Amino acid sequence: MKDFAGRTAFITGGANGIGLGLARALLAEGCKVAIADIREESIAAALKTLDNQHVMGVPLDVASREAFALAADEVEEALGPVSLVFNNAGVNLFQTIDDSSFDDWDWLLGVNLHGVINGVMTFVPRMKARGQGGHVVNTASMASFLCGPQPGIYTTTKFAVRGMSESLRYSLAPHGIGVSVLCPGLVKSHIYASDEIRPDGLKAGAKPVNTEMVGRLEHVHQFGMEPDVIAARVIEAIRANRFYIFSHPEFRDEMRELFDEIIAEFRDYPEDAGFAQRIGFEKGRREGYKAARAAARGEG
Secondary structure, eight states: OOOOTTOEEEEETTTSHHHHHHHHHHHHTTOEEEEEESOHHHHHHHHHHHOOTTEEEEEOOTTOHHHHHHHHHHHHHHHOOEEEEEEOOOOOOOSOGGGOOHHHHHHHIIIIIHHHHHHHHHHHHHHHHHTOOEEEEEEOOGGGTOOOSSSHHHHHHHHHHHHHHHHHHHHHGGGTEEEEEEOOOSBSSSGGGGGGGOOGGGOTTOOOOOHHHHHHHHHHHTTSBOHHHHHHHHHHHHHTTOSEEOOOGGGHHHHHHHHHHHHHTOOOOOOOTTHHHHHHHHHHHHHHHHHHHHHHTTOO
C-alpha cells in the first residue's frame, strides 16, 4: 500500500501508547481514524489532543465479539469502510505461568489473543468483500521471540499472535490485503498499569497488586521508545509491504544469538524407515511455503 489518504483506520488500544502514536501518524497521512479503547476517559483525553474532524472514539472491550461488531458498524457508518486495521490493544501480567490462575489466563488471552482474532474476524471479511485492498497490523512484541520465566502468559499470547499473523499474510495476499506484525521492545505507555482495567469477573484468581513493582515498571517505561517514533516506522513498513516490523534495533544481536542456538539444536540422526517418503512430502510443502512468502511480498 502506497496511498493512505482517504482510507479509514481502526485502532484498538488507540487512546495511549503506540495506538495514539498511530492515530497521529495516520491522520497526518490523510486518513480518517477511529480510536477504540476500554478506557473512556482516555478516549476523551486523546480526542482533545487530536482535534481533527476525521477522528472519532469508540469505547470497546476487544475481548467481546459482539461489542467489536457493533463498534465496526458504528465506525463504518460514520467514517466509511475500514481498510486499515490495527489490532494493538494489550495487557500484561508480570508473573510466571506456574504462579498464575485460570482467571489470569482468561484475562490475557481475552485481550491479547482473542482481541486480535476478533479484529481480524470482524473486519477481514468486509475488506475481502469490498475488494479495495488494505492492511492489517497486529501488535505482538519482542516477547513473541524472546522468552523468560515471566511474563509467562503474555509471552504465550504474543507467540500466538505472531504465528496467526504470518498465516493470515499468506491467505490475504491474493486479495490485495497486506498483513504485518509489530514486534516492539520497551515503549513509553501505560501497560505497566494493566491491573487498572482488569474485569471484575476475572479478579477472583488475581494476586494482590504489587505496587512496588508497578512503581518500578512505571519508571522503566519512561525510557521506552516514543509512540510517534514507532508509528513512523509502522507506516514505512506498510508502504514497503514488510511483514516483520522490528521497531527497536537494539534486539538484533540477541535475535541472532537466539536463532543460532535454535539451529545448533538440530542433530544429524541416521535415516529412519520413513525418511525418503517424508522428504518427498516435505519438499513439496517447503516449495509451497516459499512460494507463499514470495507472493506475499509481491514477487512472482
